[in-house]
Amino acid sequence: MARFHKQREEQEREFLEITVKISRVATVVKGGRRFSFNALVVVGDEKGRVGYGFGKAKEVPMAIQKASKEAKRNLIKVPLVEENTVPHTFIGKYCSSKVILIPAHPGTGIVAGPAVRAVMSACGITNILTKSFGSNNPINLVKATFNALENMRSKEEVEKLRGVAIDADTYGIPSQKEEEKVETK
Structure with missing residues (x-):
């Protein structure tokens, strides 16, 4: 188990993560407005591999985390x-x-x-x-x-x-x- 966490930390360190945009958005419901956040993140290894992701969540850190996870899944060379x-x-x-x-x-x-x-x-x-x-x-x-x-x-x-x-x-x-x-x- 410890080896898995160590590998994941090394993998996360190899990528440069840049947050391009964070926005607060609102959904209008019967009781008023529900606010959430979205984030656009670009991830790359500075050696020719790069990806982008878009994440939405109720809190900013969760939106950034979702976006970076999606960006790492969509890497191109x-x-x-x-x-x-x-x-x-x-x-x-x-x-x-x-x-x-x-x-x-x-x-x-x-x-x-x-x-x-x-x-x-x-x-x-x-x-x-x-x-x-x-x-x-x-x-x-x-x-x-x-x-x-x-x-x-x-x-x-x-x-x-x-x-x-x-x-x-x-x-x-x-x-x-x-x-x-x-x-x-």
């Missing part, structure tokens, strides 16, 4: 390149929210709004440019970001699908070594 960025530009959509993810050079940082920034930092992406259009509802923005990340393909996946080799120049951002070669010529 994101292809990352050496510069800790995404392999290529992609647009994610959910309802009326649209998010564009653009790879960036090392040292750029995460240029994003709070909802998208939470997903990127939980995923382990440190250099990225993003732009969101349409609805700025955090729930929709997180879902649009996940739509983009789920549909990302690594260079190896694209080569396998096409059956041809792809240059690093034509896929994603060029590395600094390649830029130095161009400058010396």
Whole structure:
């Protein structure tokens, strides 16, 4: 029994947990209003695995706990390149929210709004440019970001699908070594 608890504690420590949004909501009943809370949580291991969850409960800590449990069940794997960025530009959509993810050079940082920034930092992406259009509802923005990340393909996946080799120049951002070669010529 003690071993099981130890394993669970280690598993919980390996994930970064970010609470994106907490809201108080009310249900109108005959006797008045019943209040409850909902929470949107993003969970990631900072190595390319990330998930999100939405939890509801009468108390805030229970809502966060339910959301993080759901997020750990819905983890996805994101292809990352050496510069800790995404392999290529992609647009994610959910309802009326649209998010564009653009790879960036090392040292750029995460240029994003709070909802998208939470997903990127939980995923382990440190250099990225993003732009969101349409609805700025955090729930929709997180879902649009996940739509983009789920549909990302690594260079190896694209080569396998096409059956041809792809240059690093034509896929994603060029590395600094390649830029130095161009400058010396």
